[in-house]
Amino acid sequence: MxxxxxxxxxxxxxxxxxxxxxxxxxxxxxxxxxxxxxxxxxxxxxxxxxxxxxxxxxxxxxxxxxxxxxxxxxxxxxxxxxxxxxxxxxxxPDDRKMTEEQYALMLSDILQEASICFEYSNIEAGIEVDQHSRELSLAQWSYIEASFPSLAVMIWNVIEQPVRVLQSCDQQMRRDRVRTVDARTLAWMERNRGRSVVGTIPEKVKSSTREDSYNTYENKLLKRWLVDLRYLLKMYAKATQGEHAVRAEAYADKVGYWLQNPFFKQVAPYQGLIRISQVFRKHPVYRQCYQWFDRLYKHGNEQIGMSYRYPLRETFALYEIWCYMQIIKIFREKGLLQDSSGLYRTTREGIFLHLAEHHESIVKLRNGMRLSYQRVFQHNSSRFYTYTQRMVPDIVIESGDNLYILDPKYRVANNLGTALGEMHKYRDGILLRHNDKRAVKNVFILTPVPDDELDFFKTDFHERYQMGAISLTPGGDASTLNDWINHLLIQEEEEILDC
Structure with a gap:
């Protein structure tokens, strides 16, 4: 009470x-x-x-x-x-926040598009592609880094409140210590009455006792997964260098620490065919553990740049890269992709996707357009310059003397107006060197916020003000962005004809 x-x-x-x-x-x-x-x-x-x-x-x-x-x-x-x-x-979870499934989907989309675009790069060496889920990959490592803290919470929740079952075991005990008499005990007594005085109960009786056991299927399978995960992390520690190797080793030590817990020492690793039990279906913590390990081995895509260090752990940075690759994909599907070598860098170790912050990565299109990621504009830039401050928009589409700027914003559900207000600096502050005219025609925000009733998302608003917001969500529909690119291509063709 x-x-x-x-x-x-x-x-x-x-x-x-x-x-x-x-x-x-x-x-x-x-x-x-x-x-x-x-x-x-x-x-x-x-x-x-x-x-x-x-x-x-x-x-x-x-x-x-x-x-x-x-x-x-x-x-x-x-x-x-x-x-x-x-x-x-x-x-x-906040509805505005991307789910782990969307995070994994973005990684998969980025690496898949990078593999396809490699055919347009004119680089002689190839990218190793392996669909075996047990192989190391950048997507899998990024998934581990992004979700390892949540796994730690799940494991400690399991350790504190594990599922258990009552198991029966037969043992002989003194008759005064027998607490329950079941059919098996009575059957044993009937068989063994002849060994003692007729009509008496033997001094020692074989009875069954029931004890709590943690050696359930779910706990055994979880221990097997943790043993495999520790081995996998040791492989990452050997396959990488520097900071990645240190973190992989630290994660492996953490998993080893969990396995040394008295709870897991009571459990034997599961050997056999894996099935989804009712506990994995209905228990919230065990269900999350099953989903975590199930996703772990679904990242066997293109192995691009295992040792490359761009900030995939930060979801907003990953969203920016994903948006850029989605735009490239749309142009590629229209047959306009010409040269994608600016997406990659080559070393003795292999080929790496090269999309770092403040590094200008350029993709060339057949119609003369250029797509740039993190392009730098400043007072001494050659063709386009700024007269106030250095500016680094995330995505720039260049067509002749015209620029179109797209700025991915991971979380702007409550302040779209403020985010759009910041885009004025690009539209008004980037000029053509030869005539000092404004070079930016359109500025748009790309956001995972659903396309709702706000004016910022409407076509009328886009055409009237040459700016606005476009909804782009991992796993969602990219038709709005595709329609805008179609409109851009038509607009540029009409401008060329007028000239």
Missing amino acids: EQHSSGGNFLLRTNGEAWVALEEAYLTEGTTYDWKYVLHSLEQSPSIQFCGLPQFPHRVVQGEAYGQLTTPFYSGQVYFEINGIKFETYIY
């Missing part, structure tokens, strides 16, 4: 909505909530902790304490502690 009372006295709300009891609150990551605690008659101030951090009330008014808290930017199980009593709740 005390726990329910304490939890029921703690209320949450967001954006001025109605107060909701803690047990009924739906929390999302990266969100600020107002909280209210109704004090008991003798209470002066409550003791409230969230994720181990004390929450101090802003004010106490008429027997009620008020404050604010912000949920961390991750989803999963969290705890409130109210007056020493712990309450469990859950933080759900």
